Amino acid sequence: MHDSGNKIERVIIVGGGTAGWMAAAALSRFLNDGRRKIILVESDDIGTVGVGEATIPPIINFNQMLEINENEFLRATRGTFKLGIEFVNWGRVSDRYFHPFGTFGHDLHGISFHQLWLRAHRRGESGDLGKHSISTVAATMGRFARPGPEAKPPLREIFYAFHLDASLYARLLRSVAEKHGAQRCEGKIVKVRRHAESGDVEAVELEGGRLIAGDIFLDCSGFRGLLMGKTLNVDYEDWSHWLPTDRAIAVQTANVAPPVPYTRATAHGAGWQWRIPLQHRTGNGHVFSSRYMEEDAAHRILLDNLDGEPITEPRTLSFRTGMRSQAWSHNVVALGLSSGFLEPLESTSIHLIQNGIQRLLALFPDKPISPLERDEYNRGMRELYEDVRDFVILHYKATQRDDTEFWRYVRDMDVPETLARKMELWRLHARVFRENAELFSLPSWVAVMLGQNIWPENYDPMADSLDGAKVAEAMRDMRNRYADVAARLPTHAEFLRMSRAWADPVASAI
Numbered sequence: 417m418h419d420s421g422n423k424i425e426r427v428i429i430v431g432g433g434t435a436g437w438m439a440a441a442a443l444s445r446f447l448n449d450g451r452r453k454i455i456l457v458e459s460d461d462i463g464t465v466g467v468g469e470a471t472i473p474p475i476i477n478f479n480q481m482l483e484i485n486e487n488e489f490l491r492a493t494r495g496t497f498k499l500g501i502e503f504v505n506w507g508r509v510s511d512r513y514f515h516p517f518g519t520f521g522h523d524l525h526g527i528s529f530h531q532l533w534l535r536a537h538r539r540g541e542s543g544d545l546g547k548h549s550i551s552t553v554a555a556t557m558g559r560f561a562r563p564g565p566e567a568k569p570p571l572r573e574i575f576y577a578f579h580l581d582a583s584l585y586a587r588l589l590r591s592v593a594e595k596h597g598a599q600r601c602e603g604k605i606v607k608v609r610r611h612a613e614s615g616d617v618e619a620v621e622l623e624g625g626r627l628i629a630g631d632i633f634l635d636c637s638g639f640r641g642l643l644m645g646k647t648l649n650v651d652y653e654d655w656s657h658w659l660p661t662d663r664a665i666a667v668q669t670a671n672v673a674p675p676v677p678y679t680r681a682t683a684h685g686a687g688w689q690w691r692i693p694l695q696h697r698t699g700n701g702h703v704f705s706s707r708y709m710e711e712d713a714a715h716r717i718l719l720d721n722l723d724g725e726p727i728t729e730p731r732t733l734s735f736r737t738g739m740r741s742q743a744w745s746h747n748v749v750a751l752g753l754s755s756g757f758l759e760p761l762e763s764t765s766i767h768l769i770q771n772g773i774q775r776l777l778a779l780f781p782d783k784p785i786s787p788l789e790r791d792e793y794n795r796g797m798r799e800l801y802e803d804v805r806d807f808v809i810l811h812y813k814a815t816q817r818d819d820t821e822f823w824r825y826v827r828d829m830d831v832p833e834t835l836a837r838k839m840e841l842w843r844l845h846a847r848v849f850r851e852n853a854e855l856f857s858l859p860s861w862v863a864v865m866l867g868q869n870i871w872p873e874n875y876d877p878m879a880d881s882l883d884g885a886k887v888a889e890a891m892r893d894m895r896n897r898y899a900d901v902a903a904r905l906p907t908h909a910e911f912l913r914m915s916r917a918w919a920d921p922v923a924s925a926i
Contacts, residue, residue: 422782425452428630430605430620430643432458434582435752435769436636437589441482442773444596447780454597457620457628459604469692469699470498470679470763471577472855473517478770482592486562490917492588493580494695496675497562497908499555501762505683506868508816513867514678515762516551517575519859521894524887527878530862532887534846534875541888545866547895549859550574550902555678559905562915570898577763579679579692579699601628608647616747617643631783633748634776641754644740648748651741652756658809658831659737660708660822661687661759665715666701666731669724674909681761684717685709686822690760691723695912695919698724703759708822735759737805743797744790749776756801761811764804767855771800799852806835807856807864813839814868839870846872 427443429436436456444454479489489495500516507513521529529548536542546552550570554560563571594600603622611618619629635643644650656662675693682689687704702718715730739756743749750756751772758764775796779789812826813835831839838861841847848861905911912918 422784423452424631424781424783426630427452427454427632427634428620428628429454429456429634429636431636431638431754432456432586432590432600433636433638433752434586434589434766435638435754436634437586437593438478438766438769439634439636439751439773440593440598441589441596442478442777444593444598445482446777448597453599454593455599455601455628455630456593457601457603457605457622460602461604469582469694470501470579470690470760471766472763473575473577474767474770475577478774482589484588484592487915487917489588490578490580490695490912490915491919493578493584494697494919495578495580495917496693496695496912497560497677498577498579498679498763499551499560499574499677501679501681502555503681503683503811503864503867505817506681506688506811506815508869509819511867511869513863514546514549514552514555515860515863515867516546516549516555517577518549518551518573520545520862521548521891522569524882524890527882528858528876530858530866531846531876531879532882533891534872535879535884536888536891538875539884539888541884541891543891543895545862547898548891550898551576553898553902554905555676557902557905558674558676558908559902560677560908560911561905562911570894570901576677579675579694581694582766605642608643610647614746615648617647631747632781632785635748635750635754636752638753639735639757641740641750643748644745644750644754648745650745650750652736653738653741654736655738655805656736658805658829659759659812660705660825661703661737662735663706663711663714664701664703664733664735664759665711665718666699666733667718667722667726668728669698669700669722670727671696671698672724674907677908679763682721683817684721685820687714688761689718689721697727703761705822708820708825739798739801742794743772744793747785749793755797758801758804758808761808762804762856764855768800768804772797800855802832802834803854803856806832806838807860809835810839810861810864811868814864814870816869842870843872845874845876847876 440456502514504512523529533542550573563574605620607621609619617633619627680691686709689702692699702714704714735757743755752769779793781789813831815827817823848858
């Protein structure tokens, strides 16, 4: 029997934006039993960063958990589908490769497809790796379909995520949260009150003197880290020696063509540029290192490489890559930018928030908060952040570029031991081992390693146990089937319209 006397009754979320409203929507849906209060405090005067517009597939589960209909979600956020990311200029200038959601080919007799592909490649019989992925082939053709429960291979192998307008997503989540009883409180926090002995946060004080007391607080205040940083002084671990980009200039442009179902990341002299197509506009930005490039030059590179006319003024954001030494300290849990920042190269920002919320739900405490549950939360979040960190570092380390000081630095730098070990296992026999609940699975590592020309010295000797001619024939069949199925799919824009996921019927005529 649950003793209501030690139950957490008041959950206070500090800050709105994507992180705040994702938390409010999920907590009000699963924790609001009529007595518990979920209160979100935000000020209209404080803007949110709101540029993160690309996601990864687990967001589908989050929306389903909240019973948000996918087509309504796409209409509300002016969203589009995403089959993966096209990387340009990363291994060498003018190189291109695609990191798809989903798998490459099919394993045969328990042997990983990429090992068989490497063997065939050595014999000159493999075909392009991307042609063995339905997500890559469909993206290249600008086509899309959502696999239903009855879908057969290879349509069943399409995995997808979304591009979305983050501020519109926050608005949608707010309506979900308020429907489940979450309350929004307008006001600017001027003071944080702490318990004299325990050091826990007791209340936040708003301009005008109003006090909002709580049992547990979620810090969704962005880079400011109002509770975690400014109040509790939790250390921030700086990872910029591995990930030296520290600025992003963002600008929106008008669409010049129907939106494609993928993100593009184009490497420049000291960083890279994103292109994220939405229904009504395209999001663009240049992530760069101020140590290696002046802001004026970065600004010029961005504007010179846009597809359409800018419809907003470019704005610059500063950041420092890293994470808090603890994501949960005392009775405060940090979500989103207040807990850490990893550049959006693999579109993980929203996922890090989502995972933090789901982990909190799985470990939701009573009073007093158990250090064991708090430590378990921190251990899991650290593992996730470090996994993503290593995968992002891989894109920089795995380069042959030496045309600028920036690329020479990242190519030659020492990397975390966890990544160095992975790269060495790959170099020997193209083996990838997932540890714990790592976010990026085998196909992701294969896509980046081979896409950036990190060729192993050999393949797994087990691949030699299969008849080479039969394997080559099976690969040819896969390529033909993927190409045939993808060519018969509707275009991305047609699918959005057919699904009634397009927000504006007039614009859908583009």
